[in-house]
Amino acid sequence: MQVLAFVIFLFIAFTAGIVIVIRSFFLLVKEYKEKKLDRVLKKGVATILIGIILTLLPTASFLLIRYSNSIGERNYVDTGTLIVWDPGQTSFHYKGEKYEEINLNLGNKDTVYWKESFQADRKIIFNIMSEISLIDRIFNVNEKENVYLVTNSTGFPIYSSYNLFTSEKHRLKVEAYYNDLNHYDFWLLPDGDENNRNISINRSEYGQLLTIANRKKTKKINLKNSSESFELYSISKDKVIEISGPCLIKYGDKWYMEGMTTDFDDDDLDLLTSVIELPNHITEKLNKRHGKTI
Numbered sequence: 001m002q003v004l005a006f007v008i009f010l011f012i013a014f015t016a017g018i019v020i021v022i023r024s025f026f027l028l029v030k031e032y033k034e035k036k037l038d039r040v041l042k043k044g045v046a047t048i049l050i051g052i053i054l055t056l057l058p059t060a061s062f063l064l065i066r067y068s069n070s071i072g073e074r075n076y077v078d079t080g081t082l083i084v085w086d087p088g089q090t091s092f093h094y095k096g097e098k099y100e101e102i103n104l105n106l107g108n109k110d111t112v113y114w115k116e117s118f119q120a121d122r123k124i125i126f127n128i129m130s131e132i133s134l135i136d137r138i139f140n141v142n143e144k145e146n147v148y149l150v151t152n153s154t155g156f157p158i159y160s161s162y163n164l165f166t167s168e169k170h171r172l173k174v175e176a177y178y179n180d181l182n183h184y185d186f187w188l189l190p191d192g193d194e195n196n197r198n199i200s201i202n203r204s205e206y207g208q209l210l211t212i213a214n215r216k217k218t219k220k221i222n223l224k225n226s227s228e229s230f231e232l233y234s235i236s237k238d239k240v241i242e243i244s245g246p247c248l249i250k251y252g253d254k255w256y257m258e259g260m261t262t263d264f265d266d267d268d269l270d271l272l273t274s275v276i277e278l279p280n281h282i283t284e285k286l287n288k289r290h291g292k293t294i
Contacts, residue, residue: 018055075146076127076144076145076146077124077127077146078127079124079125079126079127079146081125081126081127082126082127082128082129082144083126083127083128083129084128084129084130084131085128085129085130085131086098089130091165091168092128092165094126094159097167097168097169098167098168099159099165099166099167099168100165100166100167100168100171101163101164101165102158102163102164102165102166102171102174102175102178103175104175104178104179104241105179106179106181106243113243113244114241114242114243114244115241115242115244116150116160116163116164116240116241116242117235117236117239117240117241117242119235119239120150120151120152120238120239120240121150121151122148122149122150122151122160123148123149124146124147124148125147125148125149125159126147127144127145127146127147128144128145128147128161129143129144129145130143145161145162146161147159147160147161148160148161150164150240151238152238152240153177153183153236153237153238153240154166154170154173154174154177154178154238156170156173156174158174158240164240164241178236178240178241181203181206181207181234182203183236183237183238184203184206184234184235184236184237184241184243185200185234185235185237186200186201186202186203186205186206186232186233186234187199187200187201187233187234188201188230188231188232188233188248188286189230189231189233190228190229190230199230205282205285206232206234208279208282209232209245209248209257209282210232210245212257212276212278212279213232213245213246213257215276219256219274219275219276219277220274220275228249228250229247229248229249229250229258230247230248230286231244231245231246231247231248232244232245232246232247232248233245246258248278248286249275250286251275254277254278254283255277255278255282255283255286256275256276256277256278257275257276257278258274258275
């Protein structure tokens with residue numbers, strides 16, 4: 001609706017400018033013939049300039065929008081094979097087979113989320129685009145994207161666009177593979193730094209922390225008084241999927257699992273977050289973590 005309103009505005013401004021220029025031109029000719037030169041210079045020329053500006057502004061805006069839309073994806077490569085998204089843009093058909101979006105269930109969505117890691121080898125196989133409207137065509141909207149084939153360990157093809165996709169007949173098997181935490185490595189990242197993977201944890205300990213993350217947070221602490229923090233992090237062994245979890249925070253001599261939201265305290269300008277205290281055996285391992293597997 002907003003796009004349509006903008007198109008109408010550009011059209012009205014352009015039309016008004018053309019009408020003003022044409023009308024002013026004929027008036028100038030008339031007044032020139034009547035030798036009213038003062039009015040020609042003072043009124044007629046100024047009116048024509050206004051009309052020209054009204055014409056040029058929407059024209060320049062239109063051309064600029066068309067140019068910017070023509071650029072498309074930064075690394076777009078024309079493969080010569082272009083397909084169209086299915087309605088809803090969660091699936092597509094390629095070589096007679098339907099490919100659907102991969103959905104994983106790796107824990108409470110409020111505390112754990114997953115994404116494509118982009119560390120696995122990938123290569124561009126084909127291009128994809130959405131159905132576009134008449135207005136999109138007028139403004140030269142370029143919805144074309146690269147689609148990549150991702151090297152993986154499931155035994156089935158996985159394609160990457162804005163998300164990961166696999167064939168309809170294999171999707172449940174692919175999802176089962178990546179829902180199995182035995183196919184992942186796990187770390188605690190100091191301050192969420194993905195390049196610092198010195199502190200690994202095992203599958204059992206990661207599972208314990210996920211269980212704790214899903215519990216109701218029973219206490220609030222002030223984040224600015226915490227001394228250390230680690231992000232719960234894992235990546236599939238084939239480098240396709242990353243899982244990010246909540247943070248572990250050291251507050252005093254205790255370790256806590258952080259909630260995913262914080263509250264701003266207007267009274268003392270502090271950031272408060274809901275947490276749950278970690279069991280003693282995990283706290284002990286965290287305190288012995290330096291350069292070791294906890």
